[in-house]
Amino acid sequence: MFGRRRSLSGRKERSVKPILLFFVILVIAVPLIWLFFVRMEGTAPIVEFESEPFFIGSSSTDLTVTIKDSRSGIRKVWMGIIAGDREVEVLQQNFPSGGFFVGGKEKSVRVTAQISPEELGLADGKAVLKIEARDYSLRHWGKGNPGSLEKEIEIDTTPPSIRMVSRAHNIAQGGAGLVIYRLAETCPKSGVMVGEEFYPGYGGYFSDPTIHLAFFAMDYRADKTTRITITAQDAAGNQSSATIAAHILPKTFRKDSINLSDSFLSHKMPDFERFFPELAKGEPLELFLAVNQELRDKDDAAVAAITTQTEKNILWEGPFLRLPGSADRAQFADSRTYYYGGKIVDHQHHMGIDLASTTHAQIPAANHGKVVFAGDQGIYGNTVIIDHGFGLMSLYSHMSHIEVAVGDSVQKGHIIGRTGATGMAGGDHLHYTTLVHHTFTNPIEWWDPAWIKNNITSKIEEVGP
Incomplete structure (x- = not known):
């Protein structure tokens, strides 16, 4: 009996030892495996x-x-x-x-x-x-x-070298100009600074890739102290500039008074309630002031944004056309004072020329170009904007009917629509203006073949193809 008990006890001891050994190995192996696979992993940052x-x-x-x-x-x-x-x-x-x-x-x-x-x-x-x-x-x-x-x-710590190619540079307040210059190296950004305003330059128009041209403008509010420079920035971020010896021609702009009638306000303001629904039930004058100030600024900003869609080529040729048989009803940069009930209520500037002809007169494209906008533009009503290349644009507003679409290529004289009284127009006419990039400019310059020759085409012809 006693021998049998010892035999059973020995069996238990022998069966316990492998289990203990397994747990000992497990206790040692698991950390080692964790250490190898986790803390000694081989994936590089x-x-x-x-x-x-x-x-x-x-x-x-x-x-x-x-x-x-x-x-x-x-x-x-x-x-x-x-x-x-x-x-x-x-x-x-x-x-x-x-x-x-x-x-x-x-x-x-x-x-x-x-x-x-x-x-x-x-x-x-x-x-x-x-x-x-x-x-x-x-x-x-x-x-x-x-x-x-x-x-x-x-x-590369060397600033890019700029050399002037074009010579005489005459520019009027509210006018446009052209400068041609040479860069010694490829620069992703170059152009003309007029005060704080930048007008980009472009290479690739001439056979010599180092020669660039830039159309620029002078705001109607600028004066003869405004500094005009060519600026360039190379791929390394180095910047340089060269002063343009420009002759700035001062201009005197007209002053105009506009009396707001209740008839005009009651007739026009409902068209603009969609822009200011919170003012729809208020006084028409309050809505007018919101339109004439806030909406005008938004529309001008929208037009400026559209001018970035420009072809890197000269699409136009010769003097621009004006509305046939038309008379001037307002001039560029007229300083307008608005009266209501005998009191001054607002001041604005008119950034175009108003041309009046017969009712719903046909509007010709002023020059060859590409339509970059055709539609409603707030205070300007039905509007068409044509790109003539390198940032030069013509704008036609208050149209009763538009006969072109965005993307259309048009030739000088092509009928793009008819005059009207949409937007803030008080009667049938065409509001016409030109822009150089984001700046409104006086369109009379582009109607003048002598001005175009002296300030634009002669400079290009001197450089050659």
Whole structure:
């Protein structure tokens, strides 16, 4: 009996030992497996440029990179520039750990370095931009997985050279002008600054790709002290400018008084209630002032935005046409004072010429071009805008009927619609004006063949094809 008990006890001991051994191995193996697959993972951090750098200019350049490591987290980032046999450190940044079991706290970071060639002692020429990142993996003897990115760049701190090609530059207040200039290098942005207003220049019109032209305008409110310069910015962000020796011609604009009648307000204001529904049940004068001020500004801004849709070519030829058999009813930049009940209620400027002919007279396109707008434009009513290239536009408003559509190519004299009294017009007429990019200009210049020759075409012909 006693021998049998010892036999049963021995069996139990032998069966317990493998189980204990299994649990011991499991306790040791699981952390080792976790350590190998989790803390010793081999996925490198991903390094990406936010925008591809190609050039570093004279002014400080902000270079931003994003680093991602979803597993072990980011340990550190290093950025440097290799130029010849020199390696210059630009940035080094360390990121916190969340502890042995967690790894790095940051799984995705965005770092920005300011690079100034002058401060770093870097000369113009080719260089290599290098970014290195390491994570909190225990690989590589605890140093982490390395991720890197290299990009060949060019250090260019020399401003672009500008040389004037066209000579005489006469421009009137409210008028237009043309300048032709040469750039010594390709510049993504160049043009004319008139005060604080920028008018883009274009290359590619002449056979010599270094020669550019820019149509520009002078606001009717500017004066002879307004500075006019050519400005250029190269691919590295270096900027330069050259003063244009322009002769500014002062102009005197008319003053006009407009008496608002109850008949006009009751007839016209219902058309504009859709723009200001909160004023629909109020006084007509209150609605008129909102239309004449707020809606006018919005419409002018909308027209200015449309002028960005311009062809990089000269589409027009010769003097522009005016409405046949028409008489002037208002001039460009007339200073208008509005009266109601004998009191002054508003002041505005009239940015075109009002031409009156017969009722519903046919309107010819002033010159060759492409229709970039055809539809209702608030205070201007039914409106057509024709692009004549390089930012030169003609605008036709208050039309009763439009006979063209956006995208249509029109020839000089092509009938685009008929005169009317839509918008804020008090009677049948054509509101006609020209724009150079975003600026309204006096259209009488473009009706004058002598002005066109002296200020535009002769300059182009001197340069040649």
